[in-house]
Amino acid sequence: MPDIAFFGFAAVTVLGAILALESRDLVYGAVSLGVSFLGVASLFFLLDAAYIGVFQIAVYIGAVVILILFTVMLVGPAKGEGPTEFRRTALFIGILVAMMLGVGGALASPSAFSTNQPCTPECDLAQFSQSLLVTYSVQLAVLSLVFAAAVIGALTLAKSERGTA
């Protein structure tokens, strides 16, 4: 039964990604990207990583896809305008890269994800926060500094553009 669910969600993910690249209307492309992210989130749920799945939905669909849609709405072509160019080679290259990545991941997986400790749905969050806040606390602080720098940079850009306009 999980196999059927896995193949269903994997198919949704891959089809959403292909549609996101190849759809002629940018809005449909952005929504397909959202569907693809939803498939990825479902795969996380299947793997009992509910925390990552929930935040996949909140961050990637709730923020990233919405920002893309926002940009498309503000600067993209109006509805009824001609479609963007259909690039067939991009599709083949995309499928090729996906297959290579998939094969590479499958070869690497027995060594990459070997874990002997059984994990209940409750422990993944506790372990996750443990490793994040104890083992990798310095890296987390550095990462948050990077984000803070990005936010300050974006604010500066917005301010200076408003000043010149």
Next chain:
Amino acid sequence: MTSPLFFKVAVFPGLTSIGIIIALFIWLDRKITARVQLRVGPLYASPLGGVLQSFADLIKFAFKELFIPRNADKFFFVAAPVLALIGGAGLVGLIPFTPEWQISNLELGLPAFLAFVTLSPMLILLAGWSANSKYPFIGGLRSLFQQTAYEIPLWLSAIGVVMMAGTMNLIGIVQAQAKPWYVFPGMYIPGWYIIPQALGALLFFITATAEMERIPFDLPEAEPEIIMGWQAEYPGFLFMSAAGASFVRLYAFSALFSVLYLGGWMGPAPVPALLWTAIKIIIVSSLIILLRATFPRVRIDQLLRAGWTYLLGLAFLNIVITYLLVVGPRI
């Protein structure tokens, strides 16, 4: 005999009860607003103060012609309000009405609820864009601004509850509120989080009202400015879905508020647990409806400034206060 899960999904707290409760909420909304404004409100549709008015409206909407504008994007025009309605009903499935009466008891119930709420600005933007008309598009963009701005204080104000309860499971959050607080000999007050989390509860209430797009935050569908905004072009049945979606969210958010801050199904014994949940939901939703009848609409720049500065700052302050309450001051 049908299975209990099927009964829960199909009857209560699932689809049938959601439909009936939404119709009753629409009636409550109209009746309370009318009473505040010294009008009568729905009156004739039943002996009981027009309580059947929404059902009559539902039948009327169902028989209207499904008129789709010629240059509209037909797929999203139809799909967006229907998906918004379904998504709103899905939120109710996460709510524990009592420990037995819950459809899906997720370990991460609270973030799952809030994550599904983040999907709604996308649907509303698509609904506004697909109509290919100016007012719906302005409404959709306003919804995008407003909901994304208020999601962040919504999540941050809910973190206070998670810190106090030590769990993100909604049943666990209610059970963590079971222990009463000892004030002085012979007097206890219920350990509901509305008291230690007063600031968080206020922030959650305000941001949830903004997420529901109800007056005073109903900019995406402001009638005098942009004539119902993103719902402007919708015909009969689709308009019913779009309007129903906002009432489903009113129901779901009232239920979530009573679970997070008002102790869910807990209350003195003779009244059954389910009735306590119902009473709390009705009180919270009536408060939200009273806001609609009392306050004027805010401007979009006021709304965004308040969201990104005051509410965000207060949400961080609430986290600091909660930290001091849970851990205590440490040097």
